[in-house]
Amino acid sequence: xxxxxxxxxxxxxxxxxxxxxxxxxxxxxxxxxxxxxxxxxxxxxxxxxxxxxxxxxxxxxxxxxxxxxxxxxxxxxxxxxxxxxxxxxxxxxxxxxxxxxxxxxxxxxxxxxxxxxxxxxxxxxxxxxxxxxxxxxxxxxxxxxxxxxxxxxxxxxxxxxxxxxxxxxxxxxxxxxxxxxxxxxxxxxxxxxxxxxxxxxxxxxxxxxxxxxxxxxxxxxxxxxxxxxxxxxxxxxxxxxxxxxxxxxxxxxxxxxxxxxxxxxxxxxxxxxxxxxxxxxxxxxxxxxxxxxxxxxxxxxxxxxxxxxxxxxxxxxxxxxxxxxxxxxxxxxxxxxxxxxxxxxxxxxxxxxxxxxxxxxxxxxxxxxxxxxxxxxxxxxxxxxxxxxxxxxxxxxxxxxxxxxxxxxxxxxxxxxxxxxxxxxxxxxxxxxxxxxxxxxxxxxxxxxxxxxxxxxx
Amino acid sequence: xxxxxxxxxxxxxxxxxxxxxxxxxxxxxxxxxxxxxxxxxxxxxxxxxxxxxxxxxxxxxxxxxxxxxxxxxxxxxxxxxxxxxxxxxxxxxxxxxxxxxxxxxxxxxxxxxxxxxxxxxxxxxxxxxxxxxxxxxxxxxxxxxxxxxxxxxxxxxxxxxxxxxxxxxxxxxxxxxxxxxxxxxxxxxxxxxxxxxxxxxxxxxxxxxxxxxxxxxxxxxxxxxxxxxxxxxxxxxxxxxxxxxxxxxxxxxxxxxxxxxxxxxxxxxxxxxxxxxxxxxxxxxxxxxxxxxxxxxxxxxxxxxxxxxxxxxxxxxxxxxxxxxxxxxxxxxxxxxxxxxxxxxxxxxxxxxxxxxxxxxxxxxxxxxxxxxxxxxxxxxxxxxxxxxxxxxxxxxxxxxxxxxxxxxxxxxxxxxxxxxxxxxxxxxxxxxxxxxxxxxxxxxxxxxxxxxxxxxx
Numbered sequence: 001x002x003x004x005x006x007x008x009x010x011x012x013x014x015x016x017x018x019x020x021x022x023x024x025x026x027x028x029x030x031x032x033x034x035x036x037x038x039x040x041x042x043x044x045x046x047x048x049x050x051x052x053x054x055x056x057x058x059x060x061x062x063x064x065x066x067x068x069x070x071x072x073x074x075x076x077x078x079x080x081x082x083x084x085x086x087x088x089x090x091x092x093x094x095x096x097x098x099x100x101x102x103x104x105x106x107x108x109x110x111x112x113x114x115x116x117x118x119x120x121x122x123x124x125x126x127x128x129x130x131x132x133x134x135x136x137x138x139x140x141x142x143x144x145x146x147x148x149x150x151x152x153x154x155x156x157x158x159x160x161x162x163x164x165x166x167x168x169x170x171x172x173x174x175x176x177x178x179x180x181x182x183x184x185x186x187x188x189x190x191x192x193x194x195x196x197x198x199x200x201x202x203x204x205x206x207x208x209x210x211x212x213x214x215x216x217x218x219x220x221x222x223x224x225x226x227x228x229x230x231x232x233x234x235x236x237x238x239x240x241x242x243x244x245x246x247x248x249x250x251x252x253x254x255x256x257x258x259x260x261x262x263x264x265x266x267x268x269x270x271x272x273x274x275x276x277x278x279x280x281x282x283x284x285x286x287x288x289x290x291x292x293x294x295x296x297x298x299x300x301x302x303x304x305x306x307x308x309x310x311x312x313x314x315x316x317x318x319x320x321x322x323x324x325x326x327x328x329x330x331x332x333x334x335x336x337x338x339x340x341x342x343x344x345x346x347x348x349x350x351x352x353x354x355x356x357x358x359x360x361x362x363x364x365x366x367x368x369x370x371x372x373x374x375x376x377x378x379x380x381x382x383x384x385x386x387x388x389x390x391x392x393x394x395x396x397x398x399x400x401x402x403x404x405x406x407x408x409x410x411x412x413x414x415x416x417x418x419x420x421x422x423x424x425x426x427x428x429x430x431x432x433x434x435x436x437x438x439x440x441x442x443x444x445x446x447x448x449x450x451x452x453x454x455x456x457x458x
Numbered sequence: 459x460x461x462x463x464x465x466x467x468x469x470x471x472x473x474x475x476x477x478x479x480x481x482x483x484x485x486x487x488x489x490x491x492x493x494x495x496x497x498x499x500x501x502x503x504x505x506x507x508x509x510x511x512x513x514x515x516x517x518x519x520x521x522x523x524x525x526x527x528x529x530x531x532x533x534x535x536x537x538x539x540x541x542x543x544x545x546x547x548x549x550x551x552x553x554x555x556x557x558x559x560x561x562x563x564x565x566x567x568x569x570x571x572x573x574x575x576x577x578x579x580x581x582x583x584x585x586x587x588x589x590x591x592x593x594x595x596x597x598x599x600x601x602x603x604x605x606x607x608x609x610x611x612x613x614x615x616x617x618x619x620x621x622x623x624x625x626x627x628x629x630x631x632x633x634x635x636x637x638x639x640x641x642x643x644x645x646x647x648x649x650x651x652x653x654x655x656x657x658x659x660x661x662x663x664x665x666x667x668x669x670x671x672x673x674x675x676x677x678x679x680x681x682x683x684x685x686x687x688x689x690x691x692x693x694x695x696x697x698x699x700x701x702x703x704x705x706x707x708x709x710x711x712x713x714x715x716x717x718x719x720x721x722x723x724x725x726x727x728x729x730x731x732x733x734x735x736x737x738x739x740x741x742x743x744x745x746x747x748x749x750x751x752x753x754x755x756x757x758x759x760x761x762x763x764x765x766x767x768x769x770x771x772x773x774x775x776x777x778x779x780x781x782x783x784x785x786x787x788x789x790x791x792x793x794x795x796x797x798x799x800x801x802x803x804x805x806x807x808x809x810x811x812x813x814x815x816x817x818x819x820x821x822x823x824x825x826x827x828x829x830x831x832x833x834x835x836x837x838x839x840x841x842x843x844x845x846x847x848x849x850x851x852x853x854x855x856x857x858x859x860x861x862x863x864x865x866x867x868x869x870x871x872x873x874x875x876x877x878x879x880x881x882x883x884x885x886x887x888x889x890x891x892x893x894x895x896x897x898x899x900x901x902x903x904x905x906x907x908x909x910x911x912x913x914x915x916x
Binding site for chain 2: 104192412419
């Protein structure tokens with residue numbers, strides 16, 4: 001009863017103190033401070049990573065992860081928690097290995113690419129052709145038939161390598177390659193293979209595709225450069241199977257005054273079967289959930305609804321994001337803002353906003369008190385939002401990307417190194433504080449982001 | 459003929475210019491500059507790492523490595539190249555794997571420890587007991603029977619962890635453990651298991667032993683701390699086999715005036731079967747060989763003999779070093795100095811000297827012109843020399859350790875990440891220059907290190 005009275009008093013106070021675009025500074029400060037002092041996200045993430053682990057959509061791990069998600073959202077005290085069906089193509093890895101058989105024999109550290117077909121029984125053995133990009137592949141296309149093509153791309157940022165992982169296989173197949181290999185998309189390797197999604201072009205022969213470590217790709221490149229014919233034997237049991245039903249998991253804190261207006265906080269629940277998806281994107285799931293929970297923990301109830309979404313099947317084709325758009329197409333105009341956290345749980349840096357200049361400036365101003373979470377690094381600026389929310393952002397919803405220090409993200413991304421020990425609890429808590437703060441400054445004031453208040457500018 | 463005359467003139471000049479303790483500064487500078495401009499060590503190391511690779515003593519790789527060593531020393535132009543027999547116990551790894559079977563199933567990234575026995579067919583499955591050291595093992599000894607003991611040691615330098623790798627198994631076995639696991643001896647991991655030597659105490663049950671990644675050890679520790687019984691299934695085909703004959707490979711530049719006095723430059727040729735032994739210790743082998751070669755390339759011939767030794771079987775028990783002592787016991791007083799390079803091929807830092815203060819000060823003074831190879835970092839100071847030369851140093855030979863930047867050595871040490879791509883050609887050339895310089899300032903002056911010249915101090 002005492003708690004109820006307190007809640008009521010606080011709600012009244014907040015409603016009073018908040019102007020059309022701003023919130024009560026003390027309330028925001030308290031929310032941030034409480035998030036900084038809280039370890040709930042860290043504990044939930046430990047459970048997800050250590051006690052569940054890999055959770056590719058369609059795998060048994062994802063079933064457990066979904067249960068973790070529902071259980072955690074209920075524990076967080078959300079008003080409602082539900083699941084929405086998503087049809088997802090199932091891919092299984094099976095056993096896989098590769099070795100160099102000439103001019104010197106050695107085992108390759110490899111990992112098959114997501115949604116690659118397997119090699120069939122007995123595997124494939126062929127000489128390797130090393131290319132530095134699509135242009136070289138095209139120029140040397142007459143050499144390709146019967147070869148395993150290795151894309152050995154120097155690191156110039158993630159996209160420079162990941163392009164060949166996602167789209168490199170089919171052009172090589174069309175020239176007659178029997179398999180493709182790609183150097184792992186990372187700047188730093190300690191013998192660490194990195195997987196990720198690949199796609200076959202319609203009509204192209206479906207040849208198998210795998211990633212090698214930076215180390216092994218370099219060794220093959222150097223051997224070939226010395227004039228050796230390098231032969232590789234590749235065996236992959238990977239299979240593309242029938243579709244199955246997975247679920248986006250959604251939890252809400254219902255708004256006290258504008259419950260139909262939604263501030264969405266999203267992250268993706270699925271993770272590759274290397275490592276335990278700590279930074280990609282278990283941390284995101286824990287953080288968005290903990291951010292909304294922290295508002296309740298402060299006995300606050302925002303004017304608008306705060307909706308937490310754990311998307312499924314981002315890694316193998318953003319199926320959860322697509323399904324969310326289809327399911328919620330009729331209520332997109334009620335989505336005031338959608339934020340996604342999918343860049344890891346390193347120290348916070350601010351937000352990137354995919355909207356017009358007025359909205360960006362307004363969000364930046366509302367978030368200014370959060371700058372203390374990233375001294376000398378904080379910024380709210382124009383930029384991309386996220387893969388999952390991308391579908392609704394392209395339909396006009398204001399999109400926000402959660403920005404963090406990216407220095408070491410690709411050290412661990414999609415690899416066996418993306419594990420709970422890489423999570424800094426302090427950075428995690430600071431991110432929770434930043435996301436809770438963003439949710440509050442968007443969900444609480446009467447004015448939407450970028451909206452001129454009824455009474456004119458303040 | 460012209461070359462012969464030049465060589466003769468140069469030899470005469472050097473002999474003239476060198477005082478009893480110093481060398482002609484221009485000659486030393488030229489030697490260093492030539493080494494800095496040379497890529498022979500880098501090319502030889504590429505061949506060893508990429509075209510041969512792992513080379514545990516007793517393995518087929520070591521046979522090829524020995525041939526590489528002989529071929530390279532002959533190519534370097536040494537006056538004589540020979541091999542000396544070393545009896546080495548043979549250990550083979552075979553296939554190996556480990557997985558956690560409860561409370562959640564996951565594959566462990568593991569690597570068996572060198573000279574561990576295997577598990578036998580079918581492997582071993584048992585609950586894991588996590589301990590933080592020998593003291594805890596002893597206090598909790600009643601819990602040990604039937605368990606797999608995991609030594610999960612925080613990194614406080616190599617020795618803090620490696621002690622448990624080398625000597626942890628037998629105490630656990632004596633308390634009734636069925637196998638031991640140890641967290642990899644590294645400060646930085648990207649899912650990278652690190653192997654190394656282990657030893658059974660006489661009379662203790664010979665249970666199998668393996669290393670886990672930092673990531674997997676941490677996950678098991680956290681699961682146990684949460685109250686879970688963690689069960690591991692371990693399968694290792696490892697076998698300790700009969701001994702075989704391996705070889706130290708030795709090459710010499712014969713001294714022009716004191717050929718019986720030897721300046722030894724050593725490194726070990728063998729390497730673990732993870733990675734390709736680039737820093738440990740292929741780089742050392744390439745550098746000591748290239749340093750001596752550079753003296754010849756400058757048409758110099760030192761007063762004393764410079765002897766390059768590629769020791770065999772350091773990793774599995776320093777058998778090459780022991781054998782060298784036995785073979786050369788009668789000529790130890792002719793060893794003026796022995797230097798070993800076995801700390802990686804990172805940027806040079808100077809030398810550590812295992813000798814009396816007078817000798818240390820003299821070597822430091824002679825090496826002073828080399829300080830330009832490590833601006834702001836150079837020092838020649840008291841310290842250890844090396845495992846291989848340790849046997850003759852303990853008999854009184856002046857021992858010198860080649861010091862390099864150690865920041866990243868244990869990132870790659872004994873792991874799949876110790877590969878040629880981790881070698882910086884500039885750092886490698888600077889090391890060759892430093893070692894060539896040391897060899898010259900010790901082999902050329904009439905006075906031995908620390909010796910008061912006949913004509914009194916200069």
